[in-house]
Amino acid sequence: MYTGYNLEDRVFLAVDCIIFGFDDEDLKVLLIKRDFEPEKGKWSLMGGFLKSNETLDDAADRILHRLTGVHDIYQEQLYSFSDLDRDPVARTISTSYYAIINIEKHNEELIQQYNAQWFSLADIPDLIFDHNEMVQKAIRRLRRRTSINPIGFELLPEKFTMRQLQKLYEAILDKELDKRNFINKINSMDILIKLNEKDMTSSTKGSFLYQFDQEKYDKKKGDNFYLKL
Amino acid sequence: MYTGYNLEDRVFLAVDCIIFGFDDEDLKVLLIKRDFEPEKGKWSLMGGFLKSNETLDDAADRILHRLTGVHDIYQEQLYSFSDLDRDPVARTISTSYYAIINIEKHNEELIQQYNAQWFSLADIPDLIFDHNEMVQKAIRRLRRRTSINPIGFELLPEKFTMRQLQKLYEAILDKELDKRNFINKINSMDILIKLNEKDMTSSTKGSFLYQFDQEKYDKKKGDNFYLKL
DNA sequence: TCTTGTAAGTGTATTTGTTACATTTAATTA
DNA sequence: TAATTAAATGTAACAAATACACTTACAAGA
Numbered sequence: 001m002y003t004g005y006n007l008e009d010r011v012f013l014a015v016d017c018i019i020f021g022f023d024d025e026d027l028k029v030l031l032i033k034r035d036f037e038p039e040k041g042k043w044s045l046m047g048g049f050l051k052s053n054e055t056l057d058d059a060a061d062r063i064l065h066r067l068t069g070v071h072d073i074y075q076e077q078l079y080s081f082s083d084l085d086r087d088p089v090a091r092t093i094s095t096s097y098y099a100i101i102n103i104e105k106h107n108e109e110l111i112q113q114y115n116a117q118w119f120s121l122a123d124i125p126d127l128i129f130d131h132n133e134m135v136q137k138a139i140r141r142l143r144r145r146t147s148i149n150p151i152g153f154e155l156l157p158e159k160f161t162m163r164q165l166q167k168l169y170e171a172i173l174d175k176e177l178d179k180r181n182f183i184n185k186i187n188s189m190d191i192l193i194k195l196n197e198k199d200m201t202s203s204t205k206g207s208f209l210y211q212f213d214q215e216k217y218d219k220k221k222g223d224n225f226y227l228k229l
Numbered sequence: 230m231y232t233g234y235n236l237e238d239r240v241f242l243a244v245d246c247i248i249f250g251f252d253d254e255d256l257k258v259l260l261i262k263r264d265f266e267p268e269k270g271k272w273s274l275m276g277g278f279l280k281s282n283e284t285l286d287d288a289a290d291r292i293l294h295r296l297t298g299v300h301d302i303y304q305e306q307l308y309s310f311s312d313l314d315r316d317p318v319a320r321t322i323s324t325s326y327y328a329i330i331n332i333e334k335h336n337e338e339l340i341q342q343y344n345a346q347w348f349s350l351a352d353i354p355d356l357i358f359d360h361n362e363m364v365q366k367a368i369r370r371l372r373r374r375t376s377i378n379p380i381g382f383e384l385l386p387e388k389f390t391m392r393q394l395q396k397l398y399e400a401i402l403d404k405e406l407d408k409r410n411f412i413n414k415i416n417s418m419d420i421l422i423k424l425n426e427k428d429m430t431s432s433t434k435g436s437f438l439y440q441f442d443q444e445k446y447d448k449k450k451g452d453n454f455y456l457k458l
Numbered sequence: 459t460c461t462t463g464t465a466a467g468t469g470t471a472t473t474t475g476t477t478a479c480a481t482t483t484a485a486t487t488a
Numbered sequence: 489t490a491a492t493t494a495a496a497t498g499t500a501a502c503a504a505a506t507a508c509a510c511t512t513a514c515a516a517g518a
Binding site: 003004005006008009010011012013036037048049050051052053054055056057077079080082083084089090091093095 | 283319
């Protein structure tokens with residue numbers, strides 16, 4: 001005899017994704033305008049229900065792919081939300097994930113199909129259910145994670161300037177950083193390759209492009225390096 | 230018409246609790262010997278199913294209370310585990326929580342009733358399902374949390390010596406600390422009250438007892454003080 | 459009562475890391 | 489060729505973290 005497995009205790013388990021992107025100025029979140037019930041017409045996170053043949057990670061990846069066309073990007077489970085009345089239709093627990101993607105690489109058609117739009121953190125509208133809470137939690141987590149893991153690179157194009165990287169960190173941490181100190185700290189991590197190429201769009205002089213050195217990073221990962229900005 | 234709410238997608242949602250305690254020497258975890266199926270006779274975390282009228286936090290509190298007799302102790306959601314075959318009986322997702330309790334304060338009768346036992350971290354046996362993974366994740370989280378939040382005090386009796394506190398941190402972080410540096414750091418946080426009382430059991434000289442100053446701590450909490458040990 | 463043993467209690471110098479800060483360079487455009 | 493714009497670069501002052509050794513209080517036993 002099995003204890004506890006009462007069919008009436010089963011619940012819907014949703015997965016909602018906070019998708020972060022960066023556009024050279026601002027950190028942004030991708031939201032969809034719902035054209036289905038409940039809360040049709042309101043903004044919300046992209047989400048879906050866990051299927052019986054997939055894990056939560058799978059579901060998050062599927063949901064993200066459906067909206068952006070990309071797979072296998074940085075993604076992390078955030079928290080499971082379970083307020084009794086969080087979903088008015090049925091008792092639904094939601095496990096939230098946050099993902100960070102290169103804003104240039106998503107599939108524009110899909111985004112339009114879902115009436116999706118990028119919102120700067122400062123302009124996030126009222127979302128359905130507890131989605132605003134999820135976004136806030138994701139921002140806090142992303143900030144903390146940034147000091148431990150150099151995940152920021154996922155948000156930039158393959159080649160980027162120091163200035164872009166600094167702008168990104170400033171957007172994530174929501175504070176200004178000193179240019180020289182920033183460069184020194186980044187260089188001391190020793191996980192970037194300085195290219196013999198310049199980006200000429202930003203100034204007449206041009207600024208050197210850098211690339212993330214995955215190999216070096218993988219070697220150092222174990223050392224648990226902490227980047228204090 | 231509602232999208233996605235298909236009854237067959239519903240799952241069992243379990244809550245499993247990693248319960249930490251400290252006995253002056255070692256950090257320990259409370260495990261139960263299952264006298265019910267599945268995996269009867271094996272060691273596991275205390276757990277249960279989420280009921281329709283409670284949140285995950287509620288469920289974690291209920292489960293913890295059932296085993297230890299205590300309510301309202303430090304407790305935090307850890308992670309939701311969802312491997313397809315993690316539970317052989319039925320598709321079950323488990324949200325794990327970890328709790329830290331004063332090892333002296335639990336209800337001994339309840340513990341015996343559940344065939345529960347405290348295990349040092351080094352001696353944790355094979356557990357059912359993915360419970361070992363949960364415990365490992367909880368340990369990592371507890372270690373990280375310790376440097377941000379002085380949650381360690383929850384594990385000690387109300388009055389404690391500096392040496393006990395140091396032993397506790399050494400057990401949590403699994404490394405030796407310098408006595409003088411430790412005391413200086415703890416004092417610099419300024420959240421302890423030094424009592425005019427000594428504990429005479431540890432030495433002939435006796436060592437002063439301290440108490441956690443909840444009021445001072447609450448005031449400082451906002452400053453997000455970081456304790457690097 | 460004096461010697462011995464045990465853990466408690468205490469401060470500083472050195473090293474390391476963090477911050478603050480200003481000038482020169484390279485190229486384009488007027 | 490002068491003016492403009494952003495890029496690139498190094499150091500000194502300050503703060504924080506670490507390493508480290510001797511004295512004190514008391515009890516127990518000689």
